[in-house]
Amino acid sequence: xxKIPKPNELVIDHTLPKTGWMDTPVDFRPGTWCYPGxxxxxxxxxxxxxxxxxxxxxxxxxxxxxxxxxxEGLRERLDKFRSxxxxxxxxxxxxxxxxxxHFFIGTGDPKNMPVLRAELLRSVYRNDFTTAGKxxxxxxxxxxxxxxxxxxxxxxxxxxxxxxxxxxxxxxGIDTAEITIIGRELxxxxxxxIDWVVGPAANCFMNGNHLGIQPHAFKDMIExxxxxxxxxxxxxxxxxxxxxxxxILFITPSGDVFADPGTYTLMGYLMLFHEIGLDxxxxxxxxxxxxxxxxxxxxxxKKLNAKMYAEAKRLGVKWILGGxxxxxxxxxxxxxDTMNGPADFLEQPxxxxxxxxxxxxxxxxxxxxVEFTADLIKNxxxxxxxxxxxxxxxxxxxxxxxxxxxxxxxxxxxxxxNVCNNFYEMPPNTIREQTFCCGSxxxxxxxxxxxxxxRGGLPRANAVKYVHDKHGVNMLSTICAxxxxxxxxxxxxxxxxxGVTGVHELVANALVMEGETERTTDLRGExxxxxxxxxxxxx
Numbered sequence: 001x002x003k004i005p006k007p008n009e010l011v012i013d014h015t016l017p018k019t020g021w022m023d024t025p026v027d028f029r030p031g032t033w034c035y036p037g038x039x040x041x042x043x044x045x046x047x048x049x050x051x052x053x054x055x056x057x058x059x060x061x062x063x064x065x066x067x068x069x070x071x072e073g074l075r076e077r078l079d080k081f082r083s084x085x086x087x088x089x090x091x092x093x094x095x096x097x098x099x100x101x102h103f104f105i106g107t108g109d110p111k112n113m114p115v116l117r118a119e120l121l122r123s124v125y126r127n128d129f130t131t132a133g134k135x136x137x138x139x140x141x142x143x144x145x146x147x148x149x150x151x152x153x154x155x156x157x158x159x160x161x162x163x164x165x166x167x168x169x170x171x172x173g174i175d176t177a178e179i180t181i182i183g184r185e186l187x188x189x190x191x192x193x194i195d196w197v198v199g200p201a202a203n204c205f206m207n208g209n210h211l212g213i214q215p216h217a218f219k220d221m222i223e224x225x226x227x228x229x230x231x232x233x234x235x236x237x238x239x240x241x242x243x244x245x246x247x248i249l250f251i252t253p254s255g256d257v258f259a260d261p262g263t264y265t266l267m268g269y270l271m272l273f274h275e276i277g278l279d280x281x282x283x284x285x286x287x288x289x290x291x292x293x294x295x296x297x298x299x300x301x302k303k304l305n306a307k308m309y310a311e312a313k314r315l316g317v318k319w320i321l322g323g324x325x326x327x328x329x330x331x332x333x334x335x336x337d338t339m340n341g342p343a344d345f346l347e348q349p350x351x352x353x354x355x356x357x358x359x360x361x362x363x364x365x366x367x368x369x370v371e372f373t374a375d376l377i378k379n380x381x382x383x384x385x386x387x388x389x390x391x392x393x394x395x396x397x398x399x400x401x402x403x404x405x406x407x408x409x410x411x412x413x414x415x416x417x418n419v420c421n422n423f424y425e426m427p428p429n430t431i432r433e434q435t436f437c438c439g440s441x442x443x444x445x446x447x448x449x450x451x452x453x454x455r456g457g458l459p460r461a462n463a464v465k466y467v468h469d470k471h472g473v474n475m476l477s478t479i480c481a482x483x484x485x486x487x488x489x490x491x492x493x494x495x496x497x498x499g500v501t502g503v504h505e506l507v508a509n510a511l512v513m514e515g516e517t518e519r520t521t522d523l524r525g526e527x528x529x530x531x532x533x534x535x536x537x538x539x
Contacts, residue, residue: 004031004451007494012455014108021116022123022143026155028055031451034158034194034444042191044202045300049191055154060147066190067145071128073189074121077182078129084182087174088125091118097166097176102437103159106455114166114176117156121183124149154192157183159452161444162295163400163437180442185297193296197443201292204304208287209254215284221257222282225267234517237274239282242315246281247352249312252323252369253290253481256502262484264523265324265502268511272373272504275513276353276381280321286311289328290481295443302339305331309340312365319349320366324502326441326480329368330405337363354379368402370479370503374411377418383512386421388519390529392475393422394506395467397460397487398435399480409433412479412503419510424471430463438478440486453486454493461494468495476500 005011017024033055042050051061063069078085097114098104104112111117119141126133126142133142143149162177170176187193200210207214213221219241226237240246252269256262273280286307293300312320322328337343346365349358356375361367376382396416402408409432416423430436439456440449467473476487476498484500491498509522520531 004454012106012108017110021110026152033155034196034446034449037193037195037198041198041202044205045198047188051191062190069189070145070186073186083178087179088122090172091174096169096171100166100169102439102456102459106458111156112159117160118176118179120152120156121179153183154187158194161437161441163441164404168433188297196446197292197295201296201300204288208285208307210288210290210292211254211258213254218284218287225270229267229271233513233519235513235515237270239270241282241284243281244315246279247318248280248321249315249317250280250282250321251286251289251308253325253328254288255481255485256323259485261500262481264505267523268504268508269323271508271511275511283311289322289325291328291331292443294327294331301331305336306340309343313345318347321369321372322366323369324479326399326401326482330401332364332366333406351375353381370415371411373507374414377415384419384510385512386419386510388509388528389420389506393471393473394420394475394477395424395426395473397476397478397483398431399478399483400435400437402479403435404433415503416477416506419506424467424473426463426467436460438483438486441482445482445486457490461490464498465495468498474498477503477506479503
């Protein structure tokens with residue numbers, strides 16, 4: 001892990017640089033770049049040029065014809081994606097996006113302005129694919145593709161979380177995240193990726209989930225949480241695995257199975273499903289809702305995503321219910337139907353509890369669990385005691401992909417307001433469609449990148465600090481597994497005293513289950529409001 005300065009020692013310099021952006025070389029200093037993809041992981045995924053190398057090396061061991069590969073790759077994508085050519089041509093460099101990027105705010109590096117990050121690729125496009133660039137060169141914003149440019153691409157395309165906040169403010173609607181996606185795809189063609197992306201993607205390809213959890217271990221871990229729930233409220237839950245003929249296949253990110261605080265969210269899933277008597281099954285093979293292929297290439301994304309439909313077909317379920325994840329739902333909402341569909345072997349989802357028909361899922365046959373739970377609450381199907389969350393003063397972080405990628409903003413708030421008595425919103429220009437990113441998405445949540453992660457997390461942390469200071473907020477809720485992992489570190493760094501939770505952890509705290517023993521603690525073992533002395537009384 002790279003050494004990181006304390007918050008009061010972190011220097012953010014927004015002064016004008018002394019040299020032009022084309023003449024400013026990349027500085028690969030610790031804490032600002034991610035370890036490259038290991039050869040074994042590239043080989044698993046069938047990606048080109050597997051080798052051992054480091055970004056700090058002078059020689060990156062690129063293929064001999066690297067330039068031809070990259071330019072041909074760009075040509076193919078310009079022909080394939082009409083949007084890419086439009087984005088390359090229409091930017092007027094107005095700068096409306098500049099101060100909207102969390103990495104530019106946190107680093108002060110001009111190349112982290114979305115407009116300039118896109119120019120890293122656009123300048124090569126102008127040089128080799130436009131008449132003006134070929135004739136006027138640098139005067140037209142064109143430059144030759146060199147090895148230093150490749151290094152610049154690697155450095156800055158992996159300092160973009162593809163959150164799309166900049167696109168919201170672009171008067172032309174340029175989706176800079178799509179430019180980053182293409183930039184990363186091009187780097188993949190010559191074997192330049194980061195291991196925190198290709199490692200999880202390789203694990204998913206081999207074992208069905210990003211963490212490489214084997215089927216028996218996946219089952220054992222969920223059964224461990226079953227024991228924890230029984231110790232909490234006396235109720236024994238009996239989940240099923242790989243059960244053919246179940247009505248619903250449930251898929252969630254593997255981070256919920258493996259890492260706190262996501263594990264408490266998973267316990268919430270188990271408790272909810274048991275209480276409503278849901279006919280569902282887990283799969284130990286499609287044991288991952290997330291898709292790090294999304295951060296690699298369109299082809300890898302498609303390959304990894306296929307397992308969900310394949311397993312649904314094998315098990316003969318009617319439809320798929322998905323857990324709290326970010327990029328899982330962007331892939332499902334924006335890509336899955338045309339990429340892996342049509343899922344005509346599944347039925348349009350209908351809640352077996354309320355009878356609600358989810359028309360928005362008629363094509364993908366997948367429903368977001370928060371939407372499912374909101375419907376349960378609206379129809380009075382859950383017995384809830386919000387006072388069980390009175391020890392939490394909660395705010396909500398809109399995860400970028402569900403918010404901007406699928407417009408999913410009201411349902412989480414509806415659920416939280418029904419299970420919590422103390423809920424406060426962050427400032428309006430930091431939430432909903434304008435939400436700030438966690439600062440570590442798109443595969444950047446790795447320890448060696450920690451300084452840049454904390455810099456990128458500053459805008460979100462500032463908004464949390466505002467409600468922390470004003471309202472005493474001590475818990476940040478979110479519906480993304482990556483958010484739950486990285487915002488924990490960000491809060492510890494910038495706003496100590498604020499924890500991170502999934503929405504269904506809050507649901508489970510408030511859920512009054514039939515036959516439960518007296519509840520004195522929440523899922524984390526923390527005493528409920530008014531129960532602080534119960535342990536001492538028992539003694």
